[in-house]
Amino acid sequence: MASLQISNIETEIPSDILPTRVMQLYASISKLESLQPTKQVNTLFTQLVNLCILPCSIDVRDLPEELQVKRESLISLCGEAEGLLELEFSTFLAKTPKAVSNLNLFPYYNNYLKLAKLEHDILVQNGVLTPKKVAFVGSGPLPLTSLVFAMNHLKSTHFDNYDFDEKANTLARQIVASDVELEKRMKFVTKDVMEVREKLGEYDFIILAALVGMNKEEKVKVLGHVRKYMKEGGILLVRSVKGPRAFLYPVVEEHELVGFEILDIFHPTDEVVNSVILVRKPVF
Template identity: 50%
Template sequence: MGNQEEMLVKKITEIYESISKLPDLSPSEEVNALFTELVLACIPASPIDVSKLSNNGEQEMRSNLIRLCGEAEGLLESHYSDLLASNYENPLEHFELFPYYSNYLKLSHLEYSLLARHVPGAPAAARVAFVGSGPLPLSSIVLASRHMRAARFYNYDLSATANAQARRLVRADADVGPRMAFRTVDVMNATREEIAKYEVVFLAALVGIGREEKVRVVAHLAASMAPGAALVVRSAQGARGFLYPVVEMEDLEGFEVLAVHHPDDEVINSVIIARKPPATAGGGVALQPLGHSHGAVVRPCKCCDMQAMNHLTIEEVALEELPS
């Protein structure tokens, strides 16, 4: 690593050590200040490759930090879910109170726009799954209310409490409420028959924090989803990989990767659009090989032309150029 990357790792390690000493990660002035400092340190573009951190201690720190971020994020969402449900007849009309609501609007718009461009049938999907929805399922709600207005969303979360909180948020809304279902189940235990019903599956960034766990989840989805169904995966790039897991192309075996977008603004997550290959005449699937990048050309610009990555087509696009 160069000096710039070493200084960044040192700063993030110092913030991590401060966060680790906190007795509680529930929203508070101290918690909010530390995580704000962390996010501001990770947002700027950085050449750092978190998979190549120099020693096991740094990798362990990163893994622990992602888990702490996930815990804090869950507590923050739980706090605002209860606040909104307790104080408003229709909480969905007051989501602007959540401090990161604008980020969810931008991320959901990006995901929908990429889907519309690369999987033309996806915007008209009737059944959509969101895996890892949490107590404040903003992504599902924004997608359902603003973009996929005919779809029914099936939200998966391990926590019965989180699902109960989410139900309280949507039940009063005449439009979104009837189109939201919540399942308290590990998606790894969902049957192939169940998953095959979904035309689009969204995979939250914190489902499968460790790489091996993420790969197992993706493999289960690849084995279960119907041919032609779309998978939307949230990842991270550069220093943002200290906040969320990084998904590599080889982690998506069984899918065609159609597009990759790395935001350069306050939206933290990268977005990957993939598809279960359509069935062939012989009953199998037309699978493109994954994990080979010979001949790929990565241009140092915000909006890149289509690139060849062996048989994969990967596109990096600017958010403002996508359709609404």
């Protein structure tokens, strides 16, 4: 999880032990009165992430139904906690004079730097060098992925950031407004991606945040919608997870990418949590 402190990878954890330990943490997390950032909240989620990035051969598809339900609930709790952490920090950052210059104050900024570099390297390896226009779907109040891409990797690209929460977009705009050059290249649109149609056809490259589509049904609907309206030959980057990391984020299976040409799939084994799936809409 990009928003949490994580430690070095340890030895492999047996697949029959991992679910029990995860569910112990889930029990503690689900009893919290609030998921607002506090020492207790941060400690519990840090323990969870540190556990879920351990090497483990578990396949969550093999879990019994009862654990599947709890896993989905845990993913929702992780998403809520991550959102509240970003909201708190973006509210603080939006009030600082040079917000964009102070992104490194966010405690887990380095995790975003690593993920963005990984994703950019994969793009370059697959011939995606200088997209003119990019859409980031699910940008939130602290659009670190777009900011890191725009500042470090795609320095002339225009970014449209989509989020259905106007408060999140307002904060994001205030942060970006602290940099005149970035403000010209970054726009924030308050809209559910399922309501965006022809506009999706304008983008060379679309990034789908890990928490857009929290369960399988929603994720498949979003993927189908984006595929229908994006341009032929357009590139889509989908974030997924593998193994025990599937207790933190939704999994995107290859068979769910109907109608796409799969270009690359990368599963990290270090502290980067998200897998990267790069696909293309075929040209007919």
